[in-house]
Amino acid sequence: MRDQATRRNGMLRRLSRNRSGAAGLLLVLAFLLVALAGLLGLTPRAPAQQFMANRLAAPSAEFPLGTDLFGRDIASRLISGAAVSLRVAITAVAMAGGLGAALGILAGYAGGRVDHLLMRLMDVLFAFPALLLALVVVTVLGPGPSNSALAIAIVYLPIFARVARGPVLSVKELDFVLAARCLGLRPQSVLLRHVLPNITAPLIVQVSLALSWALLTEAALSYLGLGTQPPAASWGVMLSESRPLAERAPWMMVFPGLAIMAGVLGFNLLGDGLRDVLDPRLRGRYAAA
């Protein structure tokens, strides 16, 4: 137990020494903090409250990030939007990561026909351009945050399956796996106790990158009116509301835009840093995915 704790500390220390990883970690922590405040409803004002006397007010001491067309406080809406983004992103990545990794491990370990069938299925999913697939899924299922989470999960499923399957192929040939099998361990114990711990590095990296893509996609879907529905606050919705007013009230566009950028950048940098720290051999791979 103590051994594990020191190892984890070592990882954190190495991550904080990695410049981009440290920057990413800070951004992600800031995002999580803001999102947590949003989840708990800790906003300076109610995000939907309209101050009609202060419509389209520029940033000031009273409204630090300004107000929108209905006099709603942009700072409060950003905070509550962070919670929406986080919820969608985490739901999506948990679904995609859990199922995708399970399928990938199964395919890699079973090999043969199972592998072939599963991976061809994943190839079919992968053949659809990512954002297009997400769009199609959301329009078919109907707009809303939970459906956009599902859409994002479906898009990311084949990527997790591939990332999990690759290392399983090499790990399953190693002696300790053979030894575990010779000892008569059931396949599920071999997979969970001996294979899974040895393929977590690329999966963790992928989780971070997937979160960044999920944030971006949630914003894009909401922008198009397919994700979170107004009047609920979401960064994408706020951006799309800012569009006709961009010349009169640029702060309506700038702050949600910056928020999306910071969140996406954070998870991206963190994923990159984790990759360097966890497995230097992985550097540069999956970068295009």
Place this chain on the structure above:
Amino acid sequence: MFRFIVRRILTAALTMVAISVVAFLIIELPPGDYLTSYAATLAEQGDILSEERLEQMRVSFGLGEPLPTRYFKWVGNIVLRGNFGRSLEWRIPVNQIIWHRIGYTVLINISTILFVWTVAIPIGVYSATRQYSPGDYIATFFGFLGLAIPNFMLALVLMWIGFSVFGQHVGGLFSPEYRDAPWDLNKFIDLLSHLWIPMVVVGTAGTAGLIRTMRANMLDEITQPYVETARAKGLAEWRLIWKYPVRVALNPFISTIGYALPELVGGVVIVAVVLNLPTIGPILLRSLLSQDMFLAGAIILIVSVLTIIGTFISDIMLALIDPRIRLE
């Protein structure tokens, strides 16, 4: 090599069949069909369709038949006659709606790919050969920034700058006076003056990603013994870099070229909505929302087939370059 190509063709064909089924199921999935939503829209306007008329339309659109029959009819018409059916919403053949839009989409994508490659490869090479120099840091920083900026936001910002600084509307691909004009040199120049915005907007994320990949690949290559050998024999550094490691480092790009085109089609959807571009994306979005199933299905199918063809081409190119792949 021959066996490899045959096997690849077979896989590609099988994937295409699978995708056509998925595309068909997708357009069949929503509850109700086009007529239900059509009738609902009319009812909202206070117009009630008679049962008789509905039934008549259902028969003429072939909506009453069982699922497999409709699938084979749909695919059969496409394969045998190149007929993608009629758009239910626009009431003209799908072919008339999509092909010129696909033309513009391909135009934007190809110019974007050219933009991305001409910008990203030199920067990636520079970053790797001058690792940890100020230039490398700047490139890396902008690389990450480019990845993180949502492209539709970049589009908004550019439109805003275009309007407030230059006082011009930058949306669309043509100025109003050229939109319906026949092709001539002036129209072409007008197109070029509009094309750079989607090119930059769509290409930024790709450029950023490519710079990082190029840098990582180059870093792996320039420490290899063959580079040392070339240096030892006295080759000028600049020629050496471009002649050997760059070519090897470019290798992985070939495998992503297959995804590049359709990925851009997807990525362009939102930008196209924002910038009001006459591409395939906005039409797809609209057809999906109005359950215009033949139109939506046709677009999904075409885009996916483009992906398969792209992947196929890149597989063949990779096999030509790398004997380990074709002998696998």
